[in-house]
Amino acid sequence: MSLAETEGTAPVQAGQAAQAAGEAKMTARDANVYYGDAQALKHVDLDIGTNEVTSLIGPSGCGKSTFLRCLNRMNDVIDGCRVKGDIRLDEEDIYHPSLDVVQLRARVGMVFQKPNPFPKSIYENIVYGPRIHGMVHNKGDMDEIVESSLRRAGLWEEAKDRLEQPGTGLSGGQQQRLCIARAIAVNPEVILMDEPCSALDPIATSRIEELIDELRQNFTIVIVTHSMQQAARVSQRTAFFHLGILVEVGPTEEIFTNPKDKRTQDYITGRFG
Amino acid sequence: MTRQSIGMFSNQGEMPSSDHIVTSFDQEITSLNEMIARMGGQVEAGFAGAIEALTKRNSEIATRTIARDVEVDQLEEAINDAVINMLVRRQPMADDLRFVFSSLKIAGDLERIGDHAKNIAKRSITLNNLPRIEPVGSVPRMGRAVQRRIKDVLDAFNERNATKALAVWESDPEIDNMYNSLFRETLTYMAEDPRSITGCTHLLFIAKNIERIGDHATNIAEVAYFLITGEKIEGGRPRGDLDETSSYTTPTERTDAKA
Numbered sequence: 363m364s365l366a367e368t369e370g371t372a373p374v375q376a377g378q379a380a381q382a383a384g385e386a387k388m389t390a391r392d393a394n395v396y397y398g399d400a401q402a403l404k405h406v407d408l409d410i411g412t413n414e415v416t417s418l419i420g421p422s423g424c425g426k427s428t429f430l431r432c433l434n435r436m437n438d439v440i441d442g443c444r445v446k447g448d449i450r451l452d453e454e455d456i457y458h459p460s461l462d463v464v465q466l467r468a469r470v471g472m473v474f475q476k477p478n479p480f481p482k483s484i485y486e487n488i489v490y491g492p493r494i495h496g497m498v499h500n501k502g503d504m505d506e507i508v509e510s511s512l513r514r515a516g517l518w519e520e521a522k523d524r525l526e527q528p529g530t531g532l533s534g535g536q537q538q539r540l541c542i543a544r545a546i547a548v549n550p551e552v553i554l555m556d557e558p559c560s561a562l563d564p565i566a567t568s569r570i571e572e573l574i575d576e577l578r579q580n581f582t583i584v585i586v587t588h589s590m591q592q593a594a595r596v597s598q599r600t601a602f603f604h605l606g607i608l609v610e611v612g613p614t615e616e617i618f619t620n621p622k623d624k625r626t627q628d629y630i631t632g633r634f635g
Numbered sequence: 636m637t638r639q640s641i642g643m644f645s646n647q648g649e650m651p652s653s654d655h656i657v658t659s660f661d662q663e664i665t666s667l668n669e670m671i672a673r674m675g676g677q678v679e680a681g682f683a684g685a686i687e688a689l690t691k692r693n694s695e696i697a698t699r700t701i702a703r704d705v706e707v708d709q710l711e712e713a714i715n716d717a718v719i720n721m722l723v724r725r726q727p728m729a730d731d732l733r734f735v736f737s738s739l740k741i742a743g744d745l746e747r748i749g750d751h752a753k754n755i756a757k758r759s760i761t762l763n764n765l766p767r768i769e770p771v772g773s774v775p776r777m778g779r780a781v782q783r784r785i786k787d788v789l790d791a792f793n794e795r796n797a798t799k800a801l802a803v804w805e806s807d808p809e810i811d812n813m814y815n816s817l818f819r820e821t822l823t824y825m826a827e828d829p830r831s832i833t834g835c836t837h838l839l840f841i842a843k844n845i846e847r848i849g850d851h852a853t854n855i856a857e858v859a860y861f862l863i864t865g866e867k868i869e870g871g872r873p874r875g876d877l878d879e880t881s882s883y884t885t886p887t888e889r890t891d892a893k894a
Contacts, residue, residue, distance in 0.1 A: 591726060620865025621729050630728040632656050 387412040387552060387582040388433055388470075393447035395428050395437060402428045404606045406447070410552070415574060415583045417597035417614070419590060421634065424603040426586050430554050433584060434470035435463050451552070468495050471545035475557040477537030479529030479544070484521050487529045487540055488512065491548040507547055514580075515543035516573050535566025542573065546581070553577065555585040559592065571596050590630055594618050602626045660725050667717050667738050668793075671745075674710040675789040677703060678745045678752065682785065682848065685755035686778035689771065689841065692763045700756040707749035714742040730865075737862040741792065744851040744858075748785065751844040751851075758837045768834040770821045774841065777813040781845050784810070784852040788859060797863040804856035808873045810849035817842045 386409040395403035403425040410416050410433070418426035428437065435456060437443045449456050456466055468491070479487050488508045492498045498507060508525065512518040517539040521532070529540050538558060545553055555574075559567040574583060574596050587593050593600050594614060601611040602625070610623045621627045628634050655661050681703045688697035718739045721727060727735050762771070784803050791799035818839065825835045853872065860868050 590728060618728050619732055627729045631731045632660070632728075633654050634656065 385412050386410065387452065389448075389450045389453075390429070390432065391448040393429065393432055393445070393449055395425070395432060396444045396446075397440070398442045402606055403432070406608045408601055408608055408611060410582060410584055411599060412582050413578055413580075414599060415578050415585060415597040416599045416601065417593035418584065418586045418601050418603060419588075419593050419629075420603035420609075421629065422588075425606040426601075426603045427556055428606075429603065429608075430556055430584060430586050433552065433554055434467050434472060436467075436472065438463065464495075468548045469550055470552040470554060471548065471550035472554045472556070473538070473541050473545050473558050476561050477534055477541050479532070479537050479540050481528065481530055483526045484508075484512075484529045484532070484540060485525040487544050488547045491544060495548055497548065511543040511547040512540075514546055514577070515539045516569065516576075517543055533566070535562050535569055538562060538566070538570060539573065542570075542577075546577070550581065552582045552584065555583065557586055557588060560588065567592070590618070602629065604629065657725075660721075660731075663717065663721055663725070664731070664734065667714065667721070667735070670710060670714050670717065671738055671741060672789075672793060674707060674714065674742060674745050675785075675792075677707050677710065678748050679782070679785055679789070681707065681749055681752040682755075682778075683782060685752040685759065686775060686782070688756050689759040689762065689778075690775050692759075692767070694760045694763050697756040697760045697763075701753050704749045704753040707746060711742045711746040714738055718742075730862075733862045733865060737792075737858045740858045741855050744854045748848050748851045751848045755841050755844050758841050762834055762837055762841075765834045765837075766831075768824065768831050768838060770817060770824055770835065770838055773813075773817045773820060774838070774845070777810065777817060777842065777845050780810055780813060781849045781852065784849060788852045788855045791856065792859040792862070795863045797860050800856045800859040800863065801868065804853055804860065804868060805873055807849060807853045810846060811874060814842055814846040 388410040390406055390408045393403055393406040393408075394401060406425075406429060408429070418430060420426045431437045432445055432449055433451075433456075435445075437445055445457065451466070451469065455461070456470075480490060482490070485504075485508055488511050489498060489504045492504070492507050498504045509518060509522075512521055517536060520536060521540070524531075529537065532540060538561075542553075542558075559570050562570065571592065574585065577583060585593075585596065597614045599611060600614045600617040602609045602617065602621075602623075604625050610617065610621060610626045612622070617626065618630060621630065655664075681700050684696050684700035684703070687693065688700060718735050721735050725731070762768075784806060787799060788803045790796070791803060821835045821839050821842070825832050857868055860866070
């Protein structure tokens with residue numbers, strides 16, 4: 363990525379400009395994941411809509427996190443994990459041998475369950491990514507990216523006077539927003555979130571959910587959550603996984619008022635045995 | 636983006652299942668179902684009593700019917716409380732959400748039906764103290780038709796039978812037509828014998844009350860259909876008051892329309 367492309371805070375990126383909201387940003391076709399001999403994900407076909415929040419729900423071990431990690435090849439780092447199938451970002455095969463995984467993860471960022479800031483200053487947490495991707499070249503660039511990222515993550519007012527203090531000194535909710543700021547600092551197109559609020563209190567959770575809704579304007583978001591209320595609150599589309607199978611996907615409101623599959627209904631109404 | 640559904644599953648005709656992980660939630664659902672059934676029964680009996688009080692010119696039945704409405708109102712309160720409690724504590728989803736929402740709506744419609752029945756009973760006491768007027772004879776027929784609709788729609792709800800709910804919904808124009816003809820009959824009667832105006836006016840209000848009860852049965856049919864299928868009934872409500880026989884049309888307009 364050239365310097366010219368990253369200058370300024372214009373939120374729209376080249377890859378996204380071509381798509382209207384709701385059109386597929388990422389596609390999975392016949393996605394299968396194996397951990398050794400065990401198949402964790404079976405024949406999943408799923409589209410991730412541009413500038414939409416897609417939530418993945420299902421009981422533990424259903425394959426939703428496994429699917430999420432397929433989208434930026436985080437499964438590559440797990441021993442014995444094999445991914446088969448066709449997964450594309452802007453129609454480009456992300457498992458193609460010539461694809462640069464580091465570049466892919468800059469385009470498809472990730473936020474984890476537990477806030478995991480680097481044991482460095484708030485400032486360093488933000489500039490780390492842009493620096494290794496060669497997006498910043500001087501103090502001015504870095505200051506700008508720190509401010510814009512923290513602003514977009516809703517953390518600027520709270521953090522601007524303590525940028526040199528360790529990120530780990532922030533509260534849990536602030537740390538998670540710092541992790542989101544760190545993820546958006548490299549200007550990704552897609553943000554994957556793996557239960558981003560499960561370690562947070564209700565107020566911090568509301569802040570993150572509000573943030574997710576704002577970020578949707580500029581990013582495509584996929585979120586794994588165990589809270590069905592959260593899925594109902596933040597997402598436009600919901601996908602229900604069970605035993606490694608994608609059981610049902612549809613507009614969030616429909617999934618929660620009128621699911622078409624009995625397994626979805628049993629899960630969301632609390633009837634699973 | 637179109638909906639993808641991979642499973643084979645139909646909501647049609649399903650009773651609320653009793654296998655939630657949290658068994659106290661099942662008990663709350665069962666109890667709410669029973670309250671609706673009881674309220675429905677009370678309202679049916681109240682309306683039947685009101686019609687009987689009118690046709691048999693029996694003010695005692697009317698008084699009993701008026702008293703009965705208190706219990707209907709109490710049941711509505713109890714249902715409202717139960718629904719709020721379940722929304723707060725259970726955050727119901729899917730068919731549970733539809734059931735809780737439907738219960739609230741149906742209780743509201745039943746309460747209105749109860750009020751209309753009470754009004755009919757009150758007016759019947761007044762009518763019983765006046766000389767008998769002829770158009771009263773048409774009221775029981777209309778009353779019976781509406782009673783049947785209430786029974787059918789409550790059955791549709793209890794049995795989770797969408798076809799039955801739809802049949803009730805489609806039959807509303809029949810009631811509208813009966814009302815319109817009763818309206819005209821009463822007007823003619825009043826024109827012929829001004830001494831009958833007091834009684835006939837009360838009777839018209841009674842007919843309007845019955846017609847409104849029919850509308851509430853239609854509301855319940857819509858809610859029951861949504862509960863059962865998760866879908867809204869397609870298309871606009873069938874209506875019997877849009878043509879030239881409507882009570883909204885004046886005789887001049889009717890003549891103009893024919894000319």
